[in-house]
Amino acid sequence: MNPLLQIQEQFGFAYPSLYHQLYADGMLDWGTFGPEWITKQFPELRKRPPLLLFANEFELMPIKDIQSQLEEFADPDYWMNINPALHFIPFAQNGAGDMFCFLQEEGNQENMPIAFLWHDANRAVCKAKNLQDFIFRSMLEAVADIEEPEYGLLEEENFREDLGNFLSSHQPYLSPRQYQIIAAIYSKDKNRNPLISEEELEDIIQKEIAWDRLDTTFPYQTN
Numbered sequence: 001m002n003p004l005l006q007i008q009e010q011f012g013f014a015y016p017s018l019y020h021q022l023y024a025d026g027m028l029d030w031g032t033f034g035p036e037w038i039t040k041q042f043p044e045l046r047k048r049p050p051l052l053l054f055a056n057e058f059e060l061m062p063i064k065d066i067q068s069q070l071e072e073f074a075d076p077d078y079w080m081n082i083n084p085a086l087h088f089i090p091f092a093q094n095g096a097g098d099m100f101c102f103l104q105e106e107g108n109q110e111n112m113p114i115a116f117l118w119h120d121a122n123r124a125v126c127k128a129k130n131l132q133d134f135i136f137r138s139m140l141e142a143v144a145d146i147e148e149p150e151y152g153l154l155e156e157e158n159f160r161e162d163l164g165n166f167l168s169s170h171q172p173y174l175s176p177r178q179y180q181i182i183a184a185i186y187s188k189d190k191n192r193n194p195l196i197s198e199e200e201l202e203d204i205i206q207k208e209i210a211w212d213r214l215d216t217t218f219p220y221q222t223n
Helices: 003-011 017-024 037-045 063-074 131-141 156-173 176-186 198-208
Strands: 087-093 099-104 114-117 124-128
Touching: 003 017, 003 063, 017 131, 017 156, 063 087, 087 114, 099 124, 114 131, 124 131, 131 156, 131 176, 131 198, 156 176, 176 198
Parallel strands: none
Antiparallel strands: 087 099, 099 114, 114 124
């Protein structure tokens, strides 16, 4: 069985259709992480970057890890003490173990919000109202002058080539307007980050993916 369908059946929810499309297109596979990933797998992945390969502080979760994490979330004795009224479905993490999750809400399959869940604090933040907007935002943040400890896998040596491949592989998952905005920024005549300022980034986000819950935080643990 398709592993996404298996997870849906086991945990009683439905992924957005865009996530199913990403799986069908091979975009949810970053290979097998290990000490030789950067030297043996990354050179091939960067030719057709899978989902948000060049995003800041973003590592796609292998599907088998998603299943085990959901099993832990469902355990009433799990140490994160997640409120059972909140249904988080993880799909990625950062290097510190914090997670990017779909936030399942009744009647909201196609506009399932993306939340960032801190593993060591009772705090989550709404990053986008749906997966498409999250991809758009993450692709902008990858080239913005924001406070990040590092810019991930985008390096000066292959900067222009990697940006071109990144945009090309992600075009099917953006709206035409989102694609045009990113293409204009990625085409700037610079060979290193940043391509836009933090103020420019914020202005685009507020204009293009406005949402009343954008960047709001909320506690996720039971009292």
